[in-house]
Amino acid sequence: MSLRNTARAWPTLLRVGFAEAVAYRAEMFIWVLATTMPLVMLALWSTVAREAPIGRYGETEFTAYFLATFVVRQLTGSWVFYDMNFAVRNGTLAMRLLRPVHPLWTYAAEALAAMPLRLVVSLPVAIIALVVVGSRGITHDPVLWGMWGASVIGAWLITLLVNLLIGCASFYIESSLKLMDAWLVFFFVLSGYIIPIDLFPAGLRAIVAWLPFRFQIGFPVEVMTGAHDRAGALALLGGQWLWVLAGFVATALAWRGGLRRFAAYGG
């Protein structure tokens, strides 16, 4: 399982993953439809904002915010946990362990390989957003766009690592599915997915600032819609990548400990 082996296998893994994503494109399309929550939220908030703006959000700002949320979710979403949980439960993880590449790397490759199709889906929405909102709702600063790119990668990594970490929890506990459910609840509420974080009551906002959730959705969206200046965005980017690092360490440890407990049944 050397790094060289991984580096050599990686392009092939990506190609296979991409072929798989294309093969299941209908599934992917339904998944995209299932993530239209931001658009539903947009319907609610724009009704509210039509009467009077809330905080700094008028109708235009809400539209920009939630279309950006849709794009960011498409680019960072991950469901590796379900594959991994299934593989641990029915023992097919054993087959992945036999390959000369670390299973976590193959999972990461599969997740990454779905990206081109996701881009195809989210690009039209991004363009519609630009046409509807005009260029007012979105940042013009190229440096901020660069940071946006970094923040999306960070958000993708956090989401992937959380998936893998809770996947590793399947080694230890039986109800890791419930654990994922619990994580998802927090994610939906506290990430800025359904309410922009700056609309939270002050006490809650202070707590949320320290949690990883807002770095999964809210932070890239805020950068995209120009809510932060360069210095503010850079500080938050640092915080985000600290969470990435923490997730990486935690996943590596959980995997190492969990694998010892793994017993493949059947044959």
Place this chain on the structure above:
Amino acid sequence: MTWTSSPLRYLRLLRTQVRASLLLGLQYRVDFILDGLTGLFWTASAILPLVVVFRSRPTIAGWSFGEALMVTGWFTFLEGVLEGAVNPSLSEVVEHIRKGTFDFVLLKPADAQFLISTARLQPWRATNVLTAGALFAWGFHLLGRVPTPRSLAAAAVATAAAIAVLYSLKTLAVSAAFFVVRVDNLAHLFDAVFDAARWPAPIFRGVVRIVFTFVIPLALMTTYPAQALLGTLPARTLAFAVAGAASSLMVSRMVWTAAIARYTSAGG
């Protein structure tokens, strides 16, 4: 052997099935805490936007905070029904089809839809009913009144219609599993749309509103029972809801029958 020809037998069968899943549920007592907590957080996630909105103004689209809480209460209640009684049973169908074990269901001397729909219950999801009750109490406390017996009766009828529609839609989604095998996503899609039912329907406008009234009748599911409880639901609307529920049950039954006719076992 349909349930109309031997209703008693089906009642007995229902009792056995419910008992089996209750016993199964009692084995996983930790789930009680986890499900209960997750349910509470989901409810909190439904209320938080309301709190944020109503902090800045007394009404939206004609609904006050107390009234909107009624809708959230019914949403919580129906979510409990959906995840405690409808989803677990119907998601088993998908598994059966994939593995080809649906044969065993069809071979049993009872109606397949009945067997499948009553196969799995998650008793711990009943915590949602308690949460919903608390939300109603909170809402009525804010409104400073209590529901009349008449509005309670209307709410009961509207809820029955809501559950019928919910069940029919879910049955339609599962029937799709006979045509396209990988249907787990379709169930997710339904749940995602259902999420929008947590707010009063008048909040939505334009195309979205038409879709949510006629295509996926979210208004019927949560807004009508809430209005019934508040005593503001016109009798005609209630009659329309009951008629809609009855016809959706019929359609879903027809589609289900057509779908299982297409079933060709797997393997052999």
